[in-house]
Amino acid sequence: MTAMAYxxxxxxxxxxxxxxxxxxxxxxxxxxxxxxxxQLRKAVEQVGNSSATVEQWLDGRKIVTI
Numbered sequence: 891m892t893a894m895a896y897x898x899x900x901x902x903x904x905x906x907x908x909x910x911x912x913x914x915x916x917x918x919x920x921x922x923x924x925x926x927x928x929q930l931r932k933a934v935e936q937v938g939n940s941s942a943t944v945e946q947w948l949d950g951r952k953i954v955t956i
Contacts, residue, residue, distance in 0.1 A: 906940050
């Protein structure tokens with residue numbers, strides 16, 4: 891009988907901001923945006939840690955500021 895390992899993902903408490911210091915959050919955001927960790931870090935470096943802005947940047951859209 892093989893034991894299965896369960897990995898519990900952390901859903902960010904604040905889904906409006908990306909915390910690159912939490913590896914579980916980084917993993918969660920990578921899956922949400924379907925990108926590599928390098929792409930995620932580059933996006934945050936370029937536009938800040940707002941998840942909406944990072945998503946726009948990763949999608950190649952013009953960043954809309956309010």
